[in-house]
Amino acid sequence: MRVLIISDIHANLTAFETVLADARNEWEYVWCLGDVVGYGPDPNECVDLLKTLPHLCLAGNHDWAALGRLDIRTFNPDARRAVDWTRETLTADNLAYLEALPTTFVIGNYTLAHGSPREPVWEYILEPLIAALNFSHFETPYCLVGHTHQPIIYEQIDDQGDTEAIAPIYRQRIALNGHRQIINPGSVGQPRDANPDAAYAILDVETNQWEHRRIAYNIPAVQKRMRKYELPERLISRLEHGW
Ligand code: ZN
Numbered sequence: 472m473r474v475l476i477i478s479d480i481h482a483n484l485t486a487f488e489t490v491l492a493d494a495r496n497e498w499e500y501v502w503c504l505g506d507v508v509g510y511g512p513d514p515n516e517c518v519d520l521l522k523t524l525p526h527l528c529l530a531g532n533h534d535w536a537a538l539g540r541l542d543i544r545t546f547n548p549d550a551r552r553a554v555d556w557t558r559e560t561l562t563a564d565n566l567a568y569l570e571a572l573p574t575t576f577v578i579g580n581y582t583l584a585h586g587s588p589r590e591p592v593w594e595y596i597l598e599p600l601i602a603a604l605n606f607s608h609f610e611t612p613y614c615l616v617g618h619t620h621q622p623i624i625y626e627q628i629d630d631q632g633d634t635e636a637i638a639p640i641y642r643q644r645i646a647l648n649g650h651r652q653i654i655n656p657g658s659v660g661q662p663r664d665a666n667p668d669a670a671y672a673i674l675d676v677e678t679n680q681w682e683h684r685r686i687a688y689n690i691p692a693v694q695k696r697m698r699k700y701e702l703p704e705r706l707i708s709r710l711e712h713g714w
Contacts, residue, residue: 478617483660509533
């Protein structure tokens, strides 16, 4: 089975649709690693579209924020305003969908979490040291995470737990090599690695082959909708810069 791996759509329907069009019929199932909503202008449209696909989806911190499950005083003011708007905008059906999302999932060789296996909703794995500390918190060979909005592979290189970061090579299928890995597909709707293109991946779960991908999408169309809903300007401009 080939799986479309997506994360951090962040209510960006244009990016989500572009990814689906780009990945066409190259997958049979979708694994979504959370943060379907938050920041972007299309929370209902993104949840509705996801629901039409054969998929499983995890809860992210922004999904929980939209449900009022988190104390959002720790969010910056722009993120907070977007959370309030998202909460008011989501339909009861879509709130119920988000409400039911699990925080982790184990399937075959893969453990899935939004942030990290140790702290599924919250922890950012932004460096090899943090990745190294997480390998003892899952039992499968591989763990897939989102949350940082940066595509990367962390690989445990020896029995001492030393871990190194491997930069993604786009559009090249690689065989996961048996070393334990924590892999991030990047963000569909709000990339933060100085590349504004939507990020996703394709995984063949039988052969354990992985492919990171990027695809450009119509950012001005999304920004126009964000302006219409008076979402914070900083959230609007960051899309074109990829941070
Ligand atoms: Zn996110």
